[in-house]
Amino acid sequence: MKYKIYSEMLNKIPYENKPKGLNDVVWRYSKNPIIKRNPIDNIARIFNSAVVPYNGKFYGVFRAEDRKTLPHLRVGYSDDGINFTFEDHPIDFKDENGNSWNPYYSYDPRVTKIGDEYYVCWCLEAHGPALGLAVTKDFKTFTRLENPTLPFNRNGVLFPRLFDGKYKLLSRVSDNGHTPFGDIFISESKDLVYWGRHRHVMERGGQGWWGSLKIGSGAVPIETEVGWLMLFHGVCNTCNGYVYSIGVCILDKDEPSKVLYRANEYILTPEMDYETVGFVPNVCFPCANLVDREGRVAIYYGSADTYVSLAFSTVDDLIDFAISHNEVVGRDKEIGRWEKSLKH
Numbered sequence: 001m002k003y004k005i006y007s008e009m010l011n012k013i014p015y016e017n018k019p020k021g022l023n024d025v026v027w028r029y030s031k032n033p034i035i036k037r038n039p040i041d042n043i044a045r046i047f048n049s050a051v052v053p054y055n056g057k058f059y060g061v062f063r064a065e066d067r068k069t070l071p072h073l074r075v076g077y078s079d080d081g082i083n084f085t086f087e088d089h090p091i092d093f094k095d096e097n098g099n100s101w102n103p104y105y106s107y108d109p110r111v112t113k114i115g116d117e118y119y120v121c122w123c124l125e126a127h128g129p130a131l132g133l134a135v136t137k138d139f140k141t142f143t144r145l146e147n148p149t150l151p152f153n154r155n156g157v158l159f160p161r162l163f164d165g166k167y168k169l170l171s172r173v174s175d176n177g178h179t180p181f182g183d184i185f186i187s188e189s190k191d192l193v194y195w196g197r198h199r200h201v202m203e204r205g206g207q208g209w210w211g212s213l214k215i216g217s218g219a220v221p222i223e224t225e226v227g228w229l230m231l232f233h234g235v236c237n238t239c240n241g242y243v244y245s246i247g248v249c250i251l252d253k254d255e256p257s258k259v260l261y262r263a264n265e266y267i268l269t270p271e272m273d274y275e276t277v278g279f280v281p282n283v284c285f286p287c288a289n290l291v292d293r294e295g296r297v298a299i300y301y302g303s304a305d306t307y308v309s310l311a312f313s314t315v316d317d318l319i320d321f322a323i324s325h326n327e328v329v330g331r332d333k334e335i336g337r338w339e340k341s342l343k344h
Contacts, residue, residue, distance in 0.1 A: 001315065002316045003225055007223045007224075009291050009293045026299065027311060027313070028268075032274060032309040033308060034082050037307070040086050045305070046307075050062075052113055052118060059076070061111050062308075063108060072090040072106050073109055073122060074090050075087045077139070081290070093144040094143055103125050108122060108285075118136050119134070121133050130149050133146070133158075133192065153172065153173055154216065166190055182204035182235070186199050199335065200331070202232070202259055203331070204234070210234050210265075211234025218230070218246065219300075222289065224315060227256075230248070231248055233247070242283075245270070249261060250323075263321055278306030283303060285302040294314075295314050
């Protein structure tokens with residue numbers, strides 16, 4: 001490995017070597033998608049889901065939709081990170097007094113391990129879409145904490161360590177429809193209840209169109225000696241609708257509101273049938289990444305709002321790509337508190 005990695009590195013992850021002759025920085029699993037339509041009784045689709053190592057296996061919090069197309073979250077587990085068994089019921093979230101506290105809908109979870117606890121951040125109904133937060137130690141009991149944001153907000157991703165005793169959370173403020181406010185922000189908290197010191201992180205746009213409409217944080221960032229390596233999604237609006245692609249950036253290790261490097265090209269865009277055809281066509285949506293001791297990366301992404309798929313890369317290749325394809329967009333490189341006044 002060229003770059004030192006500080007995030008958790010696993011002994012084993014699902015992985016396929018890059019096909020010979022392929023020059024792309026990311027490549028797809030040859031047997032995609034790993035979760036297909038109607039995966040279990042009365043569930044039409046599972047997609048946009050987060051997988052983490054737990055107790056020698058791979059556990060995940062999955063977005064599942066029944067035949068009423070109402071999304072909820074449920075647990076799945078696997079020995080190999082590819083073939084999953086799912087619980088036969090949605091997660092029953094409890095409040096801190098042990099009473100059920102379940103939202104009307106839940107979708108697009110991310111799971112972050114901090115110490116021996118696993119934090120789930122997802123989008124839920126709270127008089128409009130907002131972020132929910134829950135914690136578990138065993139993937140059986142999930143305790144909901146207070147919602148970290150007001151409506152309207154999506155794409156919440158918690159960093160996997162504290163910064164001077166404070167938690168940091170990425171999110172994207174939005175509206176009640178299809179989120180025209182398309183930038184990534186960061187907030188911090190001492191206690192996971194009260195959130196503040198909100199900072200701007202990344203602007204939509206850039207030299208190309210693939211992230212021109214909106215961007216959103218994706219998988220939990222990977223801490224490296226260069227900075228926080230993060231996969232994110234970018235969305236453009238075409239005459240045939242939205243297209244969701246995956247990009248890569250590196251945030252400052254100590255002040256992650258500052259973008260150090262941001263690739264001006266996507267690293268994965270909808271091209272395969274399972275990405276271009278489905279309930280919502282033309283979607284590649286990253287929700288998790290696993291890293292092994294050789295610096296190899298397994299990327300879990302939702303495809304066409306219908307399937308869960310896998311792709312692969314390495315930390316070295318992703319960092320090199322972000323640096324070699326770097327572009328400066330707006331005020332990304334600044335500490336995001338608008339400390340410089342605009343000149344008119």
